[in-house]
Amino acid sequence: MKKILLASTSTIYGGTYLSYLQEELAVFFANVDEILFVPYAQPSGVSYDEYTQIAQKGFESIGKKIVGLHTFENPKEAIHQAKAIFTGGGNTFLLVTRLYQFDLMGTLREVIESGIPYFGTSAGSNIAGLTMQTTNDMPIIYPPSFDTLGVVPFNLNPHYLDPDPDSKHKGETRETRIKEFHKLNDTPVVGLREGSSILFESNRFILKGTLTARIFLKDKEPFEATNEDFSSLFKQMDR
Amino acid sequence: MKKILLASTSTIYGGTYLSYLQEELAVFFANVDEILFVPYAQPSGVSYDEYTQIAQKGFESIGKKIVGLHTFENPKEAIHQAKAIFTGGGNTFLLVTRLYQFDLMGTLREVIESGIPYFGTSAGSNIAGLTMQTTNDMPIIYPPSFDTLGVVPFNLNPHYLDPDPDSKHKGETRETRIKEFHKLNDTPVVGLREGSSILFESNRFILKGTLTARIFLKDKEPFEATNEDFSSLFKQMDR
Numbered sequence: 001m002k003k004i005l006l007a008s009t010s011t012i013y014g015g016t017y018l019s020y021l022q023e024e025l026a027v028f029f030a031n032v033d034e035i036l037f038v039p040y041a042q043p044s045g046v047s048y049d050e051y052t053q054i055a056q057k058g059f060e061s062i063g064k065k066i067v068g069l070h071t072f073e074n075p076k077e078a079i080h081q082a083k084a085i086f087t088g089g090g091n092t093f094l095l096v097t098r099l100y101q102f103d104l105m106g107t108l109r110e111v112i113e114s115g116i117p118y119f120g121t122s123a124g125s126n127i128a129g130l131t132m133q134t135t136n137d138m139p140i141i142y143p144p145s146f147d148t149l150g151v152v153p154f155n156l157n158p159h160y161l162d163p164d165p166d167s168k169h170k171g172e173t174r175e176t177r178i179k180e181f182h183k184l185n186d187t188p189v190v191g192l193r194e195g196s197s198i199l200f201e202s203n204r205f206i207l208k209g210t211l212t213a214r215i216f217l218k219d220k221e222p223f224e225a226t227n228e229d230f231s232s233l234f235k236q237m238d239r
Numbered sequence: 240m241k242k243i244l245l246a247s248t249s250t251i252y253g254g255t256y257l258s259y260l261q262e263e264l265a266v267f268f269a270n271v272d273e274i275l276f277v278p279y280a281q282p283s284g285v286s287y288d289e290y291t292q293i294a295q296k297g298f299e300s301i302g303k304k305i306v307g308l309h310t311f312e313n314p315k316e317a318i319h320q321a322k323a324i325f326t327g328g329g330n331t332f333l334l335v336t337r338l339y340q341f342d343l344m345g346t347l348r349e350v351i352e353s354g355i356p357y358f359g360t361s362a363g364s365n366i367a368g369l370t371m372q373t374t375n376d377m378p379i380i381y382p383p384s385f386d387t388l389g390v391v392p393f394n395l396n397p398h399y400l401d402p403d404p405d406s407k408h409k410g411e412t413r414e415t416r417i418k419e420f421h422k423l424n425d426t427p428v429v430g431l432r433e434g435s436s437i438l439f440e441s442n443r444f445i446l447k448g449t450l451t452a453r454i455f456l457k458d459k460e461p462f463e464a465t466n467e468d469f470s471s472l473f474k475q476m477d478r
Contacts, residue, residue: 044422094419
């Protein structure tokens with residue numbers, strides 16, 4: 001049975017990398033010692049090695065070993081062997097491009113569908129959706145497709161931001177952008193605020209954190225969902 | 240000789256559509272009575288007809304007639320016949336997809352290079368750059384390419400937003416996003432703030448409006464450019 005944890009962000013204001021998620025991660029990864037880390041979203045500044053070290057630090061206090069996918073000669077084999085997977089944030093266009101380039105999108109989907117625990121933050125959460133079309137990221141590279149893992153039956157908008165009523169800026173708000181997505185697409189979208197995450201286990205969805213999530217359905221007014229609403233909204237996992 | 244006006248936005252806070260640009264537009268379009276309007280960036284909500292009417296209203300007081308490109312059976316021919324062109328804002332992914340779909344990217348480039356005055360706002364400004372890869376828009380549709388008109392020797396980031404020092408939000412700032420673009424690409428990027436526009440005429444660039452523009456060059460610290468800096472920065476129009 002699938003087991004998925006999708007966080008809006010790796011780091012909340014005033015915290016360190018994954019600090020706010022420690023308890024959650026200890027439970028989620030209770031049965032594994034080693035987690036395969038997918039560093040491809042990182043546009044650099046930091047190397048894949050450095051990024052993996054950052055991830056390792058985030059898992060140190062709960063005693064998990066993090067191994068970078070980039071260290072394997074055969075990444076496809078590494079994913080097949082993994083006991084758990086974590087994809088970190090960065091740029092979603094870059095992450096998706098690399099996953100296609102290394103022909104790993106299908107492999108990742110396969111192992112997640114088979115029950116290997118999958119944890120994502122930001123771009124790593126984005127790719128769990130049906131497409132990456134509700135990312136906030138800049139198109140810094142041209143991916144072969146916008147289709148992603150589709151291991152959950154909706155798209156995500158991580159780092160969801162409420163419109164600022166005092167803003168004098170005339171760029172589109174996040175809500176406007178997601179509504180535009182629904183002019184051309186049907187997929188439900190979950191706006192996930194900082195500090196929120198979505199857990200799927202025992203065949204149901206749980207909304208984690210203290211905030212509600214903003215739900216966008218085509219041709220409907222967006223609305224706020226509590227955990228209770230959430231689990232009934234996305235009961236079905238049919239793709 | 241090319242004649243191009245690229246505005247960050249169509250509408251500034253407290254104004255109406257194109258109201259802040261009236262004087263500029265009167266001079267820019269002094270020699271034409273009719274302007275061909277490209278409405279394709281509009282993801283709907285409003286139809287192409289309605290969007291064209293909005294554009295018409297923006298040009299009413301300076302006595303220009305606006306004709307929607309969508310009203311022509313042969314849009315390629317319409318572009319070839321146009322005396323001036325205006326592309327409105329909306330979603331850049333959608334605009335670029337439609338321009339490729341109707342095979343108009345090359346035609347547009349050709350007539351602009353031949354000296355037909357081109358005015359763009361937001362997404363319409365974005366496509367004047369070498370690629371659309373520094374848009375802020377959501378990838379609501381998959382374009383056949385990110386390459387755009389390249390009638391100016393840089394990319395644009397319209398609606399440029401300075402980082403908010405008080406923000407507790409952990410999503411990437413605009414500056415971070417553009418720096419990420421430069422990890423993978425060389426093209427200079429101009430962050431154009433609300434109320435600013437770039438005019439190219441008599442073979443030189445002029446920065447319009449009261450604000451500086453933020454310039455991003457690969458492997459350099461971003462910096463502010465006044466009009467004086469601007470014209471010397473982008474003197475060369477070699478592609």
